[in-house]
Amino acid sequence: MAKMKLYYSPASPYARKVRVVAIETGLDKKIDMVNVALSPVAPNADVDKHNPIGKIPVLSVKGIDLFDSPVICEYLDSHHKGRKLFPRKGRERWVALRQQAMGDGLLDAALLARYEGFLRPEEKRWPDWNKGQMKKIEGVLGQLEAETKALKGKPTIGTISVACALGYLDFRFSNFDWRAKHPKLAKWFASAAKTPSIKATVPPPG
Ligand code: BEZ
Numbered sequence: 001m002a003k004m005k006l007y008y009s010p011a012s013p014y015a016r017k018v019r020v021v022a023i024e025t026g027l028d029k030k031i032d033m034v035n036v037a038l039s040p041v042a043p044n045a046d047v048d049k050h051n052p053i054g055k056i057p058v059l060s061v062k063g064i065d066l067f068d069s070p071v072i073c074e075y076l077d078s079h080h081k082g083r084k085l086f087p088r089k090g091r092e093r094w095v096a097l098r099q100q101a102m103g104d105g106l107l108d109a110a111l112l113a114r115y116e117g118f119l120r121p122e123e124k125r126w127p128d129w130n131k132g133q134m135k136k137i138e139g140v141l142g143q144l145e146a147e148t149k150a151l152k153g154k155p156t157i158g159t160i161s162v163a164c165a166l167g168y169l170d171f172r173f174s175n176f177d178w179r180a181k182h183p184k185l186a187k188w189f190a191s192a193a194k195t196p197s198i199k200a201t202v203p204p205p206g
């Protein structure tokens with residue numbers, strides 16, 4: 001398989017999904033990692049050349065730039081011979097894709113809240129915006145708590161996405177005690193966090 005190049009940041013939870021999938025599929029050895037710094041107000045010219053949306057992760061392979069994380073993860077999963085992380089068909093597939101949508105949706109709201117509370121100048125912050133994003137996060141957590149049973153078993157793109165989303169809450173929202181109201185989900189995550197690929201991609205402090 002051709003050598004691939006992944007533009008990522010160690011703090012990005014979306015890039016973490018891709019890194020976990022790369023490890024789980026054994027394709028991590030075939031990927032050159034390009035660590036880039038960027039934010040919505042400080043774009044990265046190199047990333048812009050590979051993704052018109054100016055976001056990471058981007059996977060460059062065989063002259064094509066792939067984005068965003070669901071597309072890259074599915075590409076990687078289609079290029080290995082082991083157990084598939086995207087179940088091919090049936091209810092299992094839709095359960096996994098729905099879990100991915102919940103994990104990514106939680107992350108979208110968390111990122112918007114993070115930018116509001118960290119990047120936006122203090123005098124311009126809008127508390128209702130934050131409240132709105134936190135409501136979405138709470139909504140996903142509540143749904144996942146009700147569906148914890150479906151997270152159990154071998155990793156899929158769904159469980160990987162949820163684990164990366166919960167990891168981001170611990171990383172950037174450490175004062176938000178999501179475990180208190182979601183004990184079943186907390187128990188599942190305590191076990192998922194011990195998976196070697198999840199452990200190997202924990203964001204560094206800072
Ligand atoms: C963060 O530092 O929280 C972050 C960095 C890159 C992408 C998304 C989040």
